[in-house]
Amino acid sequence: MEELVMINGAISKPSEAKISVFDRGFLYGDATYEVVRSYSGKLFAVEPHIDRLFLSAERISMKLPYTKKQYLDRMQEFYQKAPFDDAYLRIQISRGEGPITLDPYAPTTVNEVMYLRPLKPHPREYFERGVPVVIAGVLRNSKKAMDPDIKSGNYLNNVLAYKFAAEKKAHEAIMENSEGFITEATTSNVFCVVNGELWTSPDDSDILRGITRNIVITLAQGLDIPLKKKNFTRQDLKNADEAFLTSSTREVMPIASVNGDVLKSSPGPVTRRLQQAYYDYVKNA
Ligand SMILES: Cc1ncc(COP(=O)(O)O)c(C=O)c1O
DSSP states (O other), X not given: OOOXXXXXXXXXXXXXXXXXXXXXXXXXXXXXXXXEEEETTEEOSHHHHHHHHHXXXXXXXXXXXXXXXXXXXXXXXXXXXXXXXXXXXXXXXXXXXXXXXXXTTSOOSOEEEEEEEEOOOOOHHHHHHOXXXXXXXXXXXXXXXXXXXXXXXXXXHHHHHHHHHHHHTOXXXXXXXXXXXXXXXTTBEEEEEETTEEEEOOTXXXXXXXXXXXXXXXXXXXXXXXXXXXXXXXXXXXXXXXEEEEETTTEEEEEEEETTEEOSSSSOHHHXXXXXXXXXXXXXX
8 A cells, every 4th residue: 555544543445535525734834744654664853743733733823623642643543554664644734614704713623634655765866966046036934924933734825935946957946035035945943054063943943843954953963053143134144154954854965056056066075064963863863
């Protein structure tokens, strides 16, 4: 079996999996989700993903019917139905279905959809030589609007940003905010290395605080790599010695060029050390 879907606890084939057209995830993106991957038959960092799921739900005032432990068990049980060594597992919880109205109190129960498939690995050369990225022409949402730190089902901002990458045959698109600072990419966080210092956007900036970003920050601290959480611009990024993206599926993925400008020495020694430290961390998790 290649793919599986589970809707509110009932397993179905992807081709037969159906959800109401009145579901608010479908109507408004009124949903939250997480993507977890597995390594060698074991879900990786699933607890912090569930913590973030709860944080996102709380911030959009969506009441979840189960405890964190129950979600953990549900995800583990679903994963056991098809424990591909390297799996992609997505859980999406929408506010549910009801009459068409923005009123968040209209639906009575949430809808939960889980989706599982083998993880398609990125080509090795992405990790060895790095990937091209572009700066998107659309800005990242402000924290004061649809807070990017909520992993909601509303990804239209990122979809529009990704269009720039797709058109330029780049791997990812990086978004700036209205102040001209780099925030994050469409589904990954951004780091750069300047004179041996590792920079990433502040925790309270217009970003989703990625689980992989958190792990990399901890690893950098353990390796005594000087780390600054600071705002930086596209010029800083282009002038950086090295830069990389992080996400659950990309791990630590070097950036080779930004808008066609090749970075000085990316991937370089700091990226390499963090890639190795990340692989070691995964092995021991
Ligand atoms: C907007 C955004 N930023 C960052 C990330 C990286 O998060 P994580 O490391 O938790 O996978 C994601 C992941 O999908 C994302 O959607």
